[in-house]
Amino acid sequence: MVKLIGWLLTNLFKKPLTIEFKGKSLKAVRGTYRGYPTHRGERCAACRLCIYVCPSDAIRIEGSLFIINKCKCTACKDCADACPFGAMQFIPRLIGTAISKNEYMEITEIKLVKCENCGEPMPKPELLLGRLLGKPPKTIPPYLKLCPKCRRQFFKPT
Amino acid sequence: MFLDAIKQFLRYSQKKSLWVFHVNTGSCNGCDIEILALFSSKYDAERFGIKLVGSPKHADILLVTGPVTTKSRDPLLRAYDMMPKPKAVVSVGVCSLSGGVFAKSYNVLGPVDNFIPVHVYVGGCSAHPNMILEGILRAAQILCEEEELWSF
Amino acid sequence: MEFLKDLFLYPGFLFGFVLGGLLEGFKRKLKARMQLRKGPPVTQPFYDLSKLLLKNITKPYRISSFTYLLIPFVPTAALLVGLLIMPYPFYQEKSSFSFDLILIFYLTELPLLSQIIFGYFSNSPYGMIGAARAGQMFFYYNGVFIMVITTLCLLEGPPYSFCLKSIAEAWDPLDVLIKILTIPFFVFSVLAKLKLNPFSIPDAEAEILKGPLTEASGVALALFKLNYLLELAIFGSLFAFFYLPVLKTSPTIGLILILLGAFFLFFIFALVENATARLRLSQFSALYLKFLIPLATLILVITWVFKNW
Ligand code: SF4
Ligand code: SF4
Ligand code: SF4
Numbered sequence: 001m002v003k004l005i006g007w008l009l010t011n012l013f014k015k016p017l018t019i020e021f022k023g024k025s026l027k028a029v030r031g032t033y034r035g036y037p038t039h040r041g042e043r044c045a046a047c048r049l050c051i052y053v054c055p056s057d058a059i060r061i062e063g064s065l066f067i068i069n070k071c072k073c074t075a076c077k078d079c080a081d082a083c084p085f086g087a088m089q090f091i092p093r094l095i096g097t098a099i100s101k102n103e104y105m106e107i108t109e110i111k112l113v114k115c116e117n118c119g120e121p122m123p124k125p126e127l128l129l130g131r132l133l134g135k136p137p138k139t140i141p142p143y144l145k146l147c148p149k150c151r152r153q154f155f156k157p158t
Numbered sequence: 159m160f161l162d163a164i165k166q167f168l169r170y171s172q173k174k175s176l177w178v179f180h181v182n183t184g185s186c187n188g189c190d191i192e193i194l195a196l197f198s199s200k201y202d203a204e205r206f207g208i209k210l211v212g213s214p215k216h217a218d219i220l221l222v223t224g225p226v227t228t229k230s231r232d233p234l235l236r237a238y239d240m241m242p243k244p245k246a247v248v249s250v251g252v253c254s255l256s257g258g259v260f261a262k263s264y265n266v267l268g269p270v271d272n273f274i275p276v277h278v279y280v281g282g283c284s285a286h287p288n289m290i291l292e293g294i295l296r297a298a299q300i301l302c303e304e305e306e307l308w309s310f
Numbered sequence: 311m312e313f314l315k316d317l318f319l320y321p322g323f324l325f326g327f328v329l330g331g332l333l334e335g336f337k338r339k340l341k342a343r344m345q346l347r348k349g350p351p352v353t354q355p356f357y358d359l360s361k362l363l364l365k366n367i368t369k370p371y372r373i374s375s376f377t378y379l380l381i382p383f384v385p386t387a388a389l390l391v392g393l394l395i396m397p398y399p400f401y402q403e404k405s406s407f408s409f410d411l412i413l414i415f416y417l418t419e420l421p422l423l424s425q426i427i428f429g430y431f432s433n434s435p436y437g438m439i440g441a442a443r444a445g446q447m448f449f450y451y452n453g454v455f456i457m458v459i460t461t462l463c464l465l466e467g468p469p470y471s472f473c474l475k476s477i478a479e480a481w482d483p484l485d486v487l488i489k490i491l492t493i494p495f496f497v498f499s500v501l502a503k504l505k506l507n508p509f510s511i512p513d514a515e516a517e518i519l520k521g522p523l524t525e526a527s528g529v530a531l532a533l534f535k536l537n538y539l540l541e542l543a544i545f546g547s548l549f550a551f552f553y554l555p556v557l558k559t560s561p562t563i564g565l566i567l568i569l570l571g572a573f574f575l576f577f578i579f580a581l582v583e584n585a586t587a588r589l590r591l592s593q594f595s596a597l598y599l600k601f602l603i604p605l606a607t608l609i610l611v612i613t614w615v616f617k618n619w
Contacts (some may be wrong), residue, residue, distance in 0.1 A: 004585050008344040017346045018202040021291065037281075056252075056259050071256040074283035095281040097293040101255065101271075104281055168364055171357035202347040204338075207354055212519035213436075215368055215527040218361070242527050243366035 035092040036075055039066050042111045044087035045123035050079035064112055064121060070095055070104040085127050115147035117154075122147045170199045172218075172244070172302045175207040176294060179217035179241070183234050184260075188284035189251035193221060201287040208294060214240040219297050221290075222283025223267045226273055238274045246297040249276045250290055252283040259283075285297070321398045322390055323434075329569070331355040332541030333546055333576050340580040355539060362532035370432055370525055381428045382526070382533035385420040389540040392417035396547060397475045398568070399561035408471040411459055418503070418544055422448065425512075429522030440521025443591060444512035450598035451502035451509070457606035458495050461488065462552060464613045478551045481558060488613050489553055495606045496552065497578060500545050502594075504538075507583035511591055543545040546572025 003009040044066060051059045058072040059079065098104055112121035125144040129137040143155055182190055196203045197210060211217055214237045226234060238247070247270075252258035254270040270276055277300050280293040316322055335352035342349025369378050382457040395410050395417075422444060429441025463472050465480040465488060513521030520526075526534055550556055550571025556564045589597065 001585065005581060008581060008584050011344050011346050012340070014346060016202070016343065016348045017199040018205070018348045019200060021288070056257075056261060069256070070281050071279075072258060072261070074252055075257055094286050094289055095287055095295055098279045098281070099277070099296075101279060104255070104279070110295060168360050171360040172364055175354065175357040175361040177358075199346045202342065202349070204342060204350050204432075205348040207350050207357055212513075213524045215525060216523075216531060218365075225595065240368055244364060268343045 010071060017073055023125065033092040034075055034077065035090050035094050036073065037068060037077075037079055037088050038091055039106070040087050040089060041066065041106045041108045043085050043127065044110045045085055045127050046110050046112065047084065047123075049082045049084065050088060053078045053082040061110070064110045066108050066110050068106040068108075071101055084131055113145075115150055116145050117150040118147065120147045120149070169302050173298050175209075176219055176298050176301075177209050177211045177217050178219045178294065179211055179214045179237065180221045180223070181237050183222060183224045183230040183254070184227035184266070185251060185253050189223040189253070190275055192284050192287050193223070193250065193290060196287045196290055201291060203291055203294070206291075206295065208291075214238075215242065217241050218245060218301060220245065220247045220274075221294075222247065222249045222254050222270045222274075222276075223251050224295045225257045225260045225263075226268060226270055227265045228267060229256060229265075231267060231273065234270075234273060234299055244301055246277045246301045247274055248278045248280060248290075248293045248297050250285045250293070251283060254280060255279055316394060316401070320394050321373070321396065321401050323393075323597060325398075326389070326393045326540045326543040327536065329546065329572065330541070330543035330596060333542045333572055336573060337576045337580050337583075339603060340577060341584055344580065344584045353507065354487075355535070356554055359532055359535055360530060362535065365414060365528045365549075367528035367530065369527065369530075369567070370434070372433060373431065377431070378530055379533070381424050381431065381535065382459060382530050385537050386533055386540070387425045388417045388420040389537060389544065392544055393540065395474075396544070396551070397478070397557065398547070399556065399564035408473050411463070411472045411474050411477070414474070414544070415455070415459065418541060419452070421534075422503070422542055424537075425522040425534070428523075428526065432522075432525035434524050436519040436524045437522050439518050440512045440524070446591060447509065447511060447594065450603070451499045453600065454495050454602050454606050455499040456493050457603070457610050458499065461492055461606070461610045461613050464610070464617050465489075474548075474551055475557065478494055478555075478557045481555055484616060488609070488616075491609055492606075493553060495609075496549065497575070497582070500549075500575075501579065501582060504541065504545065504579075506579055508586040508589055510588055511594060542576075543572070546575055549575040 027087050046061060046064075046066075048061065050059065055076060055078065056072045056074055058069045058074075060067045060069065074088075077090060080090055096103075111124070114120070115122050125140050126137055129140065129144065143151055148152065164293060169245070180190070180193055195201060196208075218241075220238060220241060222234065224230075238245075249270045253260060256269050257263075257266055260266050267273075278293045278297045280289050282289060326348075332352060334355045335350070338354060339349040339352055346556050367375070367378070369375060377480075392414050395414055426439060426441040426444050429437035430445070459472070462477045462480075463470050465485045466476040501507075505512055513523065523531065524535055550568040554567045554571045555568050556571075559567070
């Protein structure tokens with residue numbers, strides 16, 4: 001008890017532990033904070049593995065738009081573990097407050113390339129090749145620049 | 159002149175003294191612990207006059223955590239009705255925004271804003287204390303902009 | 311005119327309200343600093359009160375709104391009378407008569423009584439629990455408080471008049487020793503009277519909601535808070551009157567001494583509140599029955615023996 005009162009009295013002359021809260025919010029967090037998923041469109045192949053593993057249905061792909069609904073995301077990191085191309089990244093930042101739920105939709109565009117023959121959008125071939133070979137490819141064989149349908153037409157298995 | 163000064167002081171005090179009532183409508187306790195952390199030394203919320211009160215009749219701001227379950231729907235509505243008029247609702251955590259990991263579970267009726275009007279959303283699972291603080295302050299802003307002064 | 315000035319300005323409403331608010335804010339700030347927090351501004355109680363004026367009233371159906379506001383208003387008037395009775399410097403000629411200490415003691419009991427009545431009246435289970443607990447505590451700490459008052463009254467010589475002024479003017483060396491001995495009992499009984507931490511049993515911070523005040527809202531709650539602030543002012547200055555030579559010096563220094571004494575008392579309160587945890591009701595009664603009341607009686611007997619030898 002005497003010790004406790006001593007602590008209390010010395011605390012009076014110490015600086016408070018409270019962190020400053022200036023302006024609207026505090027953005028900086030420690031590097032070990034897990035944070036929230038960020039999608040990088042140029043690495044994504046639209047394989048939908050992340051949609052399959054996400055426990056709370058937070059991810060949606062509409063056309064070439066990749067939507068993370070932060071209203072639902074629970075920061076479990078399953079998507080980043082499952083993504084074969086490293087397109088889901090976790091950066092340590094805070095999820096903000098919002099007046100309406102629409103502010104929580106994080107929309108990015110998946111950078112798809114067009115099939116050279118029919119113009120159908122398809123994932124970048126160098127991503128798939130890099131995953132297959134384990135290193136970035138030097139040259140891309142011409143048949144990979146076509147979408148699966150056209151590929152079957154041009155290179156019929158014999 | 160004099161009346162204006164009094165009015166301004168009342169407005170200012172409304173912003174400086176926020177009494178918070180906390181309802182748990184079936185959350186996993188993660189967000190509740192963060193709300194308690196809000197009143198600890200590090201994120202000291204008392205410096206803005208924020209105080210956790212025990213009775214909804216004293217409260218200005220309702221903090222809701224968790225998805226609304228079948229059992230907790232009535233208490234939530236009753237607590238909301240009991241709060242006297244200039245009031246705002248802050249829904250904390252992913253669960254109360256959309257159901258989160260509990261969505262589509264057999265006992266979950268849906269997010270909080272299906273039942274009561276929500277003014278500020280605070281996301282995150284669990285929500286960061288700093289963001290809860292920011293949410294409460296934003297709700298205070300709404301509180302004193304939206305409502306007309308109670309006429310004497 | 312003179313009376314209105316007394317009632318609303320100097321020893322009455324404004325003085326008590328401002329002093330009580332500053333004491334409460336000071337206590338909250340100190341408490342926060344002792345926990346290494348920043349704490350609210352010292353003017354926080356005033357913000358709280360004026361915000362409560364803006365709020366609507368949600369009252370239970372069965373209570374009429376007249377009674378709802380009357381119950382907290384009666385002790386406000388009583389406490390104002392209590393402030394007017396005390397012999398504050400610049401004012402002492404008009405006040406102080408025999409047995410005014412007894413009157414102050416009764417008047418400061420009224421806020422608690424009104425809370426108990428409100429708790430039973432509002433028909434909420436939490437209010438009833440709080441009111442029952444407050445009613446049980448009532449007897450113990452008032453026993454100690456009466457002992458302290460009686461001990462101090464014995465200091466002034468045979469025609470015992472229970473007059474605050476004559477207590478404040480008793481400053482022999484023996485008197486000082488006995489006064490110092492009674493300080494802990496005064497602090498403990500006032501702690502319990504103000505429902506501060508080790509004895510915050512009736513409202514238990516937020517565990518049984520708000521105890522007797524669960525159903526109060528809006529202006530009624532503001533009146534209860536105002537009562538509390540006035541009570542703080544009265545007990546703070548009572549401490550100064552008992553234990554500091556307020557009336558022995560010039561009125562200006564006396565007033566400063568009153569403020570110093572009150573703030574010192576609340577420094578002690580902040581320390582005790584931080585260092586202790588809430589007791590159970592049985593522990594509370596054991597503490598009072600086993601230690602405080604016997605010791606206070608002992609001091610009373612010793613004083614009587616010394617004074618009448
Ligand atoms: S972190 Fe978890 S919940 Fe969030 S998007 Fe990824 S898989 Fe879904
Ligand atoms: S983010 Fe990764 S897992 Fe999800 S669709 Fe894109 S490439 Fe596939
Ligand atoms: S948002 Fe996450 S931490 Fe908060 S209650 Fe829901 S599951 Fe628990």
